[in-house]
């Protein structure tokens with residue numbers, strides 16, 4: 001009887017005895033048994049008969065012949081394997097051939113492996129990827145492999161994503177131009193730590209490439225957005241957070257209640273857990289000529305999580321206890337700002353008109369009152385020709401600079417209390433960056449608390465409607481990797497430039 005022990009003994013005799021044994025077998029099952037029993041092959045193994053078996057008419061025999069040829073590693077002959085690959089119909093044999101060629105670890109095989117990447121069988125593509133990944137830090141290999149992150153097959157996409165994007169040390173954002181839903185579908189399940197986005201408002205803005213928000217009924221807009229939130233939930237890790245900033249719209253005098261209609265559907269239909277409904281007090285709203293309702297100056301930011309085990313670093317957002325005091329009759333903020341100096345600067349200013357001085361003084365008094373009432377813990381006032389505008393003095397870059405020019409002053413509000421920040425955020429809108437191109441950039445400050453509190457330091461940030469890339473810029477600033485998707489190539493180009501500028505500033 002032919003036993004494994006007997007086959008092992010013949011293998012070590014090393015004078016072609018295995019080849020003779022195989023020749024003597026009458027049925028396919030026995031040939032396969034010998035081939036499967038061979039185990040490790042000795043260095044002096046007579047392997048020629050294995051190449052002959054590549055022409056055997058039974059796929060199981062060819063498959064096991066290839067498996068044994070693969071064990072020869074660098075010593076195996078590529079040519080007969082390639083000939084078989086071209087003529088082979090059995091996909092498992094083809095897979096084994098690609099594996100065998102990959103295991104040779106020869107640079108000369110790289111072009112072959114690139115070709116295998118085009119195979120229609122995703123398992124063959126994965127074998128080729130494995131064969132190529134042995135070439136560490138090889139730019140040419142990377143150039144061939146990285147685009148496969150958009151491969152039609154999820155298994156292929158996941159391998160590439162894990163290899164290149166999850167392990168990527170660089171925090172330079174990855175930007176994608178295209179429809180958010182289509183691109184989201186290509187992102188592997190449970191691979192993202194944090195998502196923050198501001199989708200287009202319904203019916204209000206017309207972005208250059210169309211996209212979401214142009215539906216003729218709010219119900220359709222909501223349905224489209226829910227498709228997106230469903231995908232966001234899929235790509236988020238169990239510990240992930242999703243911050244959704246969304247504005248409302250009036251139609252025929254009726255406020256549509258769109259933010260809450262979406263939030264409620266997300267909870268009821270998609271099982272999201274809502275942790276906070278943050279009111280973003282923008283301090284100023286869009287132009288509003290109506291005289292039969294109040295001015296709208298807030299927007300909603302919802303914090304959703306996927307499970308109760310979500311990541312939350314409260315220490316990252318707690319600040320020193322607020323100690324507003326009264327000194328010499330003046331209110332002093334937690335960082336020592338009393339307003340006295342600002343008042344003097346306004347009074348003595350030669351750069352402010354009479355009316356601007358009056359407005360500046362009135363608004364300063366209001367802010368100081370809020371400090372006294374503990375409504376705002378701290379603030380800074382920027383007055384024309386006195387303080388430097390944040391970001392840039394150039395009006396083209398900074399909307400605040402523009403505000404300074406038009407109004408003569410503006411305020412920056414800080415949150416410095418020891419307790420966690422409240423769910424009302426006092427943040428001036430950033431009608432700053434590239435105003436002429438894009439009208440709905442959100443302020444960088446809006447993303448800071450969400451990222452610091454709910455994205456781990458080594459986590460991945462996603463913004464599926466990234467526009468000019470504010471979320472990605474802040475993620476980059478806070479040393480997190482990020483992905484940004486937008487339908488507009490022009491906005492993505494702006495986003496890339498914003499982060500590139502930051503890179504230069506850091507150097």
Ligand SMILES: C[S@@+](CC[C@H](N)C(=O)[O-])C[C@H]1O[C@@H](n2cnc3c(N)ncnc32)[C@H](O)[C@@H]1O
Nearest residue numbers: 179180211212440441442465467468470486487
């Ligand atoms: C409110 S803006 C986002 C602004 C962004 N937060 C910023 O700071 O620049 C919404 C963006 O969604 C994009 N958009 C609209 N429909 C889209 C779609 N179907 N897929 C991808 N992006 C889309 C628009 O091009 C626009 O840039």
